[in-house]
Amino acid sequence: MHLKSRYPQAFAWPALFLFTAFFILPSLSGIYFAFTDWSSFSDEVNFVGFKNFHRLFSADEHYFDYFWNTFVFTVVTIVLKTIFGLGLALLLDKGVRSFVNLYRALIYVPVVLPMLVVGLIFRSILHPSQGLLNVSLRSVGLGSLAFRWLTDPHLALYSIMVIDTWKGVGYIMVILLAGLQTIPREYYEAAEVDGAGAWARFWHITLPMLAPAIMIVTVLNVLYGLRVFDIVYATTNGGPGYASEVVMTGIFKAFSQGQYGLGTALSTVLFAILLVVGYGVIRLLERPTEGG
Amino acid sequence: MILSVIKHKKTVFAAGHLAAVFASLLTLTPVYLVCVNALKSESESAAMAPSLPSQLHFENFATVIERGKLVTSFFNSVLYAGSSAALATFFAALAAFVLSRRRSRMNRAIYFFLIMGIALPINFFTLTKIMQVAHLINTKPGIIILYATLQIPFAIFLIYGFIESIPRDLDDAATIDGCGPVKMFFFVVAPLLTPVLVTTFILSFLNTWNDFIMPLYYLDSSENWPMTLAVYNFFGQYKQSWNLVSADILLTIAPVLIVYLVGQRFILSGMTSGAVKG
Numbered sequence: 001m002h003l004k005s006r007y008p009q010a011f012a013w014p015a016l017f018l019f020t021a022f023f024i025l026p027s028l029s030g031i032y033f034a035f036t037d038w039s040s041f042s043d044e045v046n047f048v049g050f051k052n053f054h055r056l057f058s059a060d061e062h063y064f065d066y067f068w069n070t071f072v073f074t075v076v077t078i079v080l081k082t083i084f085g086l087g088l089a090l091l092l093d094k095g096v097r098s099f100v101n102l103y104r105a106l107i108y109v110p111v112v113l114p115m116l117v118v119g120l121i122f123r124s125i126l127h128p129s130q131g132l133l134n135v136s137l138r139s140v141g142l143g144s145l146a147f148r149w150l151t152d153p154h155l156a157l158y159s160i161m162v163i164d165t166w167k168g169v170g171y172i173m174v175i176l177l178a179g180l181q182t183i184p185r186e187y188y189e190a191a192e193v194d195g196a197g198a199w200a201r202f203w204h205i206t207l208p209m210l211a212p213a214i215m216i217v218t219v220l221n222v223l224y225g226l227r228v229f230d231i232v233y234a235t236t237n238g239g240p241g242y243a244s245e246v247v248m249t250g251i252f253k254a255f256s257q258g259q260y261g262l263g264t265a266l267s268t269v270l271f272a273i274l275l276v277v278g279y280g281v282i283r284l285l286e287r288p289t290e291g292g
Numbered sequence: 293m294i295l296s297v298i299k300h301k302k303t304v305f306a307a308g309h310l311a312a313v314f315a316s317l318l319t320l321t322p323v324y325l326v327c328v329n330a331l332k333s334e335s336e337s338a339a340m341a342p343s344l345p346s347q348l349h350f351e352n353f354a355t356v357i358e359r360g361k362l363v364t365s366f367f368n369s370v371l372y373a374g375s376s377a378a379l380a381t382f383f384a385a386l387a388a389f390v391l392s393r394r395r396s397r398m399n400r401a402i403y404f405f406l407i408m409g410i411a412l413p414i415n416f417f418t419l420t421k422i423m424q425v426a427h428l429i430n431t432k433p434g435i436i437i438l439y440a441t442l443q444i445p446f447a448i449f450l451i452y453g454f455i456e457s458i459p460r461d462l463d464d465a466a467t468i469d470g471c472g473p474v475k476m477f478f479f480v481v482a483p484l485l486t487p488v489l490v491t492t493f494i495l496s497f498l499n500t501w502n503d504f505i506m507p508l509y510y511l512d513s514s515e516n517w518p519m520t521l522a523v524y525n526f527f528g529q530y531k532q533s534w535n536l537v538s539a540d541i542l543l544t545i546a547p548v549l550i551v552y553l554v555g556q557r558f559i560l561s562g563m564t565s566g567a568v569k570g
Contacts, residue, residue: 006463007394008473012402015387015444022441023409026422030415038417088315095308105556106316109323112552112559114502116520117541120527121322124340124534132325132340170319171563178564223411229505234524251416255509260417267415278411282404 027271034265040258052265062242063266066250069157073246074225076158078218080165085172085217090206092173093180104177108170115167119234122163126150153243156236160244164231168224172217179213180206219281226274323545330538337535352539356526360540364515365522369501369547371432372518376439377496381489383440384447389481391448392455393463403452409445416509423510430512438506443496450495450562454488455481491562494555501548519544 034052038045056063088107092100110118125132126149134146149159183206191201207214229248232238238245238253245253247270254263321342329337330352332345356362391403419438420429428434458481466476482489504520511517514525523537523544530536552559 003394006467006473006476007390009390011390011473011477012387012399015383015406015448016402018383018437018441019406019409019444022419022422022438023412023414024405026415026418027412029421030418033418091308091311091315096305096312099309099312103312103316104560107319108560109549109552110319112498112502112548113323113545114504114520114548116502116504116524117545118322120524120537120541121326121340125322125325130339132342135339135341166319174560175564227413248413252508255416264415264417267413267417270413271415274411274413275408278408281411282407 027268030264030268030271033261034268036261036264038261038264040260045261048261052262053269055262056265056269062245063250065242066245066247066266067269069244070226070228070246070248073157073161073164073228074222076161077164077168077225078221080161081169081172081221082214082217084165084169085176086210086214088169088173089176089180092177104174108174110167111170113167115230116234118163118167119231123150123235126159150236151240153240156240157244160231160235163235164228167231168221172221175217175220176210176213179210183209215284219277219284222277223274223281226270226277326538326541326545329534330542332535334533334535337533337538340534340538349535352535353543356536356540356543359530359536360522360526361514361517362519362522362540362543365517365519366543366547368432368516369518369520372436372439373497373500376436376443376500377493379436379440380443380447380496381492384444384492385451385482385485385489386477387444388448388451388455389477392452393460403448407445407449407452409442410449414442420509429510430516432516435506435511435516438510439496439500439503442506443499447492447496450492451485451488454485458484487558487561490555491558494551494558495562498548498551498559501551 033045035047035049036045037048037051055061058064092103096103126134128134128146128148128151131149133149137143137146147155150156187205187209188201191205196204227248228246229252232244232246232249233252236244238249247266251263251266251270254260254266325340325342328342328344329340331348331350333347333349336345387406391399391406423429423434423438426434428437462480462484463476466480471480501518502520504518504524507517507521511521514522517525523540526540527537
């Protein structure tokens, strides 16, 4: 077999070149710059050891909160999206018999909208005094629930998580629905004959059979959550104060303030975390093909 | 007995439809709000209320197209999304073809290396330096190359999986008929890859169209801005005029919604493939 001449390595070069030059090279050289005082204020770049990392994890600064907020965002959105996504998928798979594709298409719409635009619309809906949500709450006598959704430091991050769930739940639903549709109907029929109730069927057939799809959905959400930027930037831009600041918005602030060394350190920590997570994820994504 | 079971099933489905309709309405509300408010007067749109406009102000669209520089930014978005999606799909297909067909140790390592890009974050600081050195910063070709690079990992992942389903016998036949690798790729393999190539192109196109991070970092002149950044900037200037902001938003998402309506089948198949195999 002349595999080498039939499938020339050169075919992979353009992709490999672009990816290495504009993706990997910046990340790797960033590791070096994370240990420097590189900034927009001076042409000199000096080695400063772990100084940037000390700042990131020092109690006097707020950078640790960025990581904490990112972590909270990731965990909470995973839970919300999985619960609502699974609920919707079950609804479309078992609760209705017609119009399934229509409902699926409609519920998926927010997924294709630009996050920036979604952020702007929700800034209007959640406006404390004239926003649709608070106006509606007051009109039905629930004025005490009309909070300052995006400007209250205790609420802002949670409001963002709900918006993000609204935006992303269609994606999760579509994957879980595809998973549900691969479960053979006979399993349910057999269980029904054996007298299994709806709950028993859910716990003993649906959930175990759906586990791989739930796993995939979770890792996708982890990767998304740890790198979240758009929705935070478009709604609160990290505010009020630093209440909803996440790692990626912190990186953008460091960039616009010219603190390149510090920003690179932030970026490098995130890179290290995602390298570990990503390695696990890719092993997971690959498993089905290795078996067959 | 049977009758009551049928009745029970009927109520279950009725409740199911009710819930599904409610969920659909919930997802569509913001789009609806934008549609009705885009046609209102400034004072009427102040609260972004769901009520229908008392008078139709179609001139809002003309106003935002002119003031929001929407024509320029529309063509920028088409250029960025279209050309980067084409580049990414083409390069990814070439690479995935070879990596999938000749699975040496080396090629498996290259494949893993490339798809790690699905998970990793970019370092914007050092990337700026590289863009400067390459004279690509603040240029249209620069942003197109960046977007293409960003889409390559996922594109390779999608296409790689699909190539496995194309029988190798075809490659053998093509070789026997005297096809070189280039001819084989373009005339035998690529046509069979059409569904996955369309999916990859549409997904990359939408990702780029919706993105605003890259121009935020790497395009300082408003002449080069895509629609997302233009709409955000417009919002900054006309915060009080929700009718204009809505009209601007509607014109920005209209192309996305059209692509979604036309390519829905490809989008949904791309999103579920890889996630749920078999």
